Amino acid sequence: MGETVARDRNGLEVLSYEECLELLGARRVGRIALVNAGSPVIVPVNYVLDGTSVVIRSAPGAKLDGADRSRPVAFEIDEHDPESRTGWSVLVTGLAEPLEEPDEVERFDRELDAWALGDRDDVHLLRVRAESITGRRLDVPAAPRGG
């Protein structure tokens, strides 16, 4: 069975591009990582998948102003079950840019749940254009710890 499964150098199953998109399409909450003054931060965000890009409500600190209107970000979703020791994760990396076209703003403002951010007056939408979409699954229990 496992013969056709691609694995990375850590033994994790490599998810196909299609599987990654399917998982991304089935979720609504993920996490975005941004770099501020050389240091990363991670913030949970609501999102929707739009083709191969991820549209999010901007998080505090994620506002894109002035020269900084397009910046590299990472977006991640995952699931883990400590019981069965299985899990998966999908990572999207790319440039984030503000969504400004009124039709798009209206559409995604409707589609995106407001629940992860309390302040409805401070809505900013960002599109993360995927440069890479990758995923991993841990589907086998770790080997017993040898002595």
Add this chain to the structure above:
Amino acid sequence: MGETVARDRNGLEVLSYEECLELLGARRVGRIALVNAGSPVIVPVNYVLDGTSVVIRSAPGAKLDGADRSRPVAFEIDEHDPESRTGWSVLVTGLAEPLEEPDEVERFDRELDAWALGDRDDVHLLRVRAESITGRRLDVPAAPRGG
């Protein structure tokens, strides 16, 4: 009741330092964000809380070599319930450095489950010394969307 709850500018409840440590102490899987060539990545990791620092198995790309032996990272745990529209997140930011003292390596190698990484031969342990530990909770349903 809500009178004594601190809120940020987005209306989210600000978790106390003690609450953050309690949540961090009760979990074993989180996510680390690193900056590679200016771009962030997010990787799920097993961890244990050790005082106010987080000890993780290093993820692919997280190896700290040469001049890069200490670098800024972010570590995050969260939980969301789309049903009740509640959730919380805790963010640890600080410098990551390799764990090298043999006693510590042995101790944390034992404490840290191996299940999130398959390759037992490629174990690296990192300590994230917290410079800041912050948390947020969304405990109230979003207001109905006005027209």
